Amino acid sequence: xxxxxxxxxxxxxxxxxxxxxxxxxxxxxxxxxxxxxxxxxxxxxxxxxxxxxxxxxxxxxxxxxxxxxxxxxxxxxxxxxxxxxxxxxxxxxxxxxxxxxxxxxxxxxxxxxxxxxxxxxxxxxxxxxxxxxxxxxxxxxxxxxxxxxxxxxxxxxxxxxxxxxxxxxxxxxxxxxxxxxxxxxxxxxxxxxxxxxxxxxxxxxxxxxxxxxxxxxxxxxxxxxxxxxxxxxxxxxxxxxxxxxxxxxxxxxxxxxxxxxxxxxxxxxxxxxxxxxxxxxxxxxxxxxxxxxxxxxxxxxxxxxxxxxxxxxxxxxxxxxxxxxxxxxxxxxxxxxxxxxxxxxxxxxxxxxxxx
Amino acid sequence: xxxxxxxxxxxxxxxxxxxxxxxxxxxxxxxxxxxxxxxxxxxxxxxxxxxxxxxxxxxxxxxxxxxxxxxxxxxxxxxxxxxxxxxxxxxxxxxxxxxxxxxxxxxxxxxxxxxxxxxxxxxxxxxxxxxxxxxxxxxxxxxxxxxxxxxxxxxxxxxxxxxxxxxxxxxxxxxxxxxxxxxxxxxxxxxxxxxxxxxxxxxxxxxxxxxxxxxxxxxxxxxxxxxxxxxxxxxxxxxxxxxxxxxxxxxxxxxxxxxxxxxxxxxxxxxxxxxxxxxxxxxxxxxxxxxxxxxxxxxxxxxxxxxxxxxxxxxxxxxxxxxxxxxxxxxxxxxxxxxxxxxxxxxxxxxxxxxx
Numbered sequence: 001x002x003x004x005x006x007x008x009x010x011x012x013x014x015x016x017x018x019x020x021x022x023x024x025x026x027x028x029x030x031x032x033x034x035x036x037x038x039x040x041x042x043x044x045x046x047x048x049x050x051x052x053x054x055x056x057x058x059x060x061x062x063x064x065x066x067x068x069x070x071x072x073x074x075x076x077x078x079x080x081x082x083x084x085x086x087x088x089x090x091x092x093x094x095x096x097x098x099x100x101x102x103x104x105x106x107x108x109x110x111x112x113x114x115x116x117x118x119x120x121x122x123x124x125x126x127x128x129x130x131x132x133x134x135x136x137x138x139x140x141x142x143x144x145x146x147x148x149x150x151x152x153x154x155x156x157x158x159x160x161x162x163x164x165x166x167x168x169x170x171x172x173x174x175x176x177x178x179x180x181x182x183x184x185x186x187x188x189x190x191x192x193x194x195x196x197x198x199x200x201x202x203x204x205x206x207x208x209x210x211x212x213x214x215x216x217x218x219x220x221x222x223x224x225x226x227x228x229x230x231x232x233x234x235x236x237x238x239x240x241x242x243x244x245x246x247x248x249x250x251x252x253x254x255x256x257x258x259x260x261x262x263x264x265x266x267x268x269x270x271x272x273x274x275x276x277x278x279x280x281x282x283x284x285x286x287x288x289x290x291x292x293x294x295x296x297x298x299x300x301x302x303x304x305x306x307x308x309x310x311x312x313x314x315x316x317x318x319x320x321x322x323x324x325x326x327x328x329x330x331x332x333x334x335x336x337x338x339x340x341x342x343x344x345x346x347x348x349x350x351x352x353x354x355x356x
Numbered sequence: 357x358x359x360x361x362x363x364x365x366x367x368x369x370x371x372x373x374x375x376x377x378x379x380x381x382x383x384x385x386x387x388x389x390x391x392x393x394x395x396x397x398x399x400x401x402x403x404x405x406x407x408x409x410x411x412x413x414x415x416x417x418x419x420x421x422x423x424x425x426x427x428x429x430x431x432x433x434x435x436x437x438x439x440x441x442x443x444x445x446x447x448x449x450x451x452x453x454x455x456x457x458x459x460x461x462x463x464x465x466x467x468x469x470x471x472x473x474x475x476x477x478x479x480x481x482x483x484x485x486x487x488x489x490x491x492x493x494x495x496x497x498x499x500x501x502x503x504x505x506x507x508x509x510x511x512x513x514x515x516x517x518x519x520x521x522x523x524x525x526x527x528x529x530x531x532x533x534x535x536x537x538x539x540x541x542x543x544x545x546x547x548x549x550x551x552x553x554x555x556x557x558x559x560x561x562x563x564x565x566x567x568x569x570x571x572x573x574x575x576x577x578x579x580x581x582x583x584x585x586x587x588x589x590x591x592x593x594x595x596x597x598x599x600x601x602x603x604x605x606x607x608x609x610x611x612x613x614x615x616x617x618x619x620x621x622x623x624x625x626x627x628x629x630x631x632x633x634x635x636x637x638x639x640x641x642x643x644x645x646x647x648x649x650x651x652x653x654x655x656x657x658x659x660x661x662x663x664x665x666x667x668x669x670x671x672x673x674x675x676x677x678x679x680x681x682x683x684x685x686x687x688x689x690x691x692x693x694x695x696x697x698x699x700x701x702x703x704x705x706x707x708x709x710x711x712x
Contacts, residue, residue: 014593216602
């Protein structure tokens with residue numbers, strides 16, 4: 001830290017992204033990326049002809065991408081804006097809708113970026129404990145007294161709530177915004193986008209990093225009432241108007257329109273998830289039913305950390321979160337079927353040796 | 357504006373990017389882009405093989421790009437960090453080094469984003485008038501009482517100050533950070549990067565959008581003492597760690613390493629600038645000597661706005677800033693030689709008709 005840094009950031013602890021080690025080749029099941037390449041339609045737009053146009057600025061409204069989203073989600077363009085990934089969208093949401101008077105309210109066990117954003121912005125954070133088995137009880141968010149942020153499905157637990165619950169949370173917080181972070185929604189939960197007409201305080205955030213196989217292209221979008229989109233666009237244009245690259249706007253539009261490939265990829269993930277859940281349970285793991293592209297599982301016979309370290313030694317990376325509530329668990333990204341077969345074989349060996 | 361937006365943003369006026377009209381094909385000399393495509397080495401990395409890896413997250417440290425910059429600028433990697441364009445880097449600089457106690461100090465006529473950032477962050481802005489002929493007087497920034505931000509060369513004036521002046525401004529503000537925004541430095545001014553060993557409070561910000569022909573790829577970098585880089589990286593990792601796309605990291609590294617093409621492009625711009633300056637002066641324009649890829653010029657016989665509107669009717673876009681101090685001027689991006697010949701012909705006709 002330099003002596004010039006504003007005092008308010010003296011104790012800021014930044015988000016720690018999943019490790020990307022370079023020392024050897026791992027089976028990487030730690031950052032919830034897709035095991036499949038992007039759609040062929042996406043790969044077609046990444047070419048020399050389009051690269052030549054990189055000399056020009058992108059359209060800061062991302063018009064072509066917004067139009068594609070508008071078609072596929074059957075939502076007017078005025079309900080949508082796009083960002084360079086969904087973390088950026090979450091930042092604008094916290095910035096717009098939280099302040100000294102309005103705290104942020106989120107589940108105690110959830111995406112690790114929420115407390116970092118609250119801390120950075122100097123916003124009070126109210127963390128609501130999950131119930132038994134990491135279950136999110138919608139009633140715990142009624143009259144929450146601040147901006148509610150819920151990942152649905154939740155990370156790293158993989159559990160989802162239904163649209164009725166979200167509608168009721170919106171209704172019971174009518175003077176505050178309810179942000180639903182749908183990073184993982186395409187793997188089995190239902191998107192709250194369809195609640196927009198009845199919920200004027202709802203903000204839905206999605207990413208292209210998981211189900212659309214484009215983590216490396218940095219694309220996110222948000223859907224909300226037009227007046228809220230206007231708020232968020234005003235912030236984006238006051239901080240970083242040109243956030244998406246030209247190629248990402250084109251790639252994103254192509255990805256959204258290739259519905260067939262999107263369905264094929266998520267179908268494969270859902271099927272590999274079922275296989276992995278059953279295989280791990282058969283080996284003695286406690287596995288939470290997941291609606292995402294990852295599993296939250298406990299090896300039971302050893303701690304999450306021990307399991308993580310043993311797997312890493314054997315060339316398999318999973319994610320371990322060292323908090324009190326999650327220390328017995330690891331988060332395992334669902335890869336392709338053959339990846340998961342290898343994972344299950346190694347995991348089974350590790351717990352067998354630990355159980356001796 | 358929604359009723360949920362934090363009060364502090366009620367009167368925020370966002371930055372207005374240069375217009376990108378879609379109604380007809382213009383000769384676009386309004387957003388300071390390069391008329392030349394990116395280096396062939398850049399175009400080679402934008403291919404189907406690399407597109408397939410877009411399924412994976414980028415390296416949030418942008419290691420390969422930092423390494424290329426480190427080589428070419430002969431600067432240790434610990435003095436560098438990269439961002440998704442330089443606007444993002446400016447945001448982190450304002451956020452890190454300004455607050456209620458530390459205002460920001462910048463020239464009254466300069467890059468329009470500075471007052472927007474100050475407004476957004478609720479920071480007091482001290483605007484120092486330029487001297488006669490838009491000249492920046494270094495002494496006006498001694499003991500400035502806040503974080504100093506100077507675009508060098510300045511925009512939209514095109515005038516530059518020397519390294520001796522920058523060194524002295526750093527020395528005379530030893531308890532505050534001095535940000536030198538070098539968006540246009542490669543077209544004739546000298547980079548302050550080489551002052552880093554003697555100036556522990558210096559932060560240099562550069563972009564790939566102008567001299568490296570990559571506005572569409574969103575790449576910027578900052579150079580400063582390692583403890584300041586640490587501050588800024590901490591903020592980046594608390595807001596948006598994955599800001600650069602995988603393709604932009606690779607494209608940026610390839611662009612930096614192709615020194616020959618870089619020199620060829622900026623040489624052509626400098627030569628077209630000389631041609632345009634002389635041609636406009638011969639037509640009666642007042643033209644400020646420019647060290648950038650644009651000219652700041654007054655048609656004299658008509659206002660900047662009238663000239664802008666007349667040129668637009670004829671299919672040529674220039675940038676007009678409607679402030680009191682700049683209302684007689686327009687900013688003209690330097691394109692390829694043939695673009696500038698066409699521009700000069702149309703401009704000459706417009707002022708001749710106005711002078712009748």
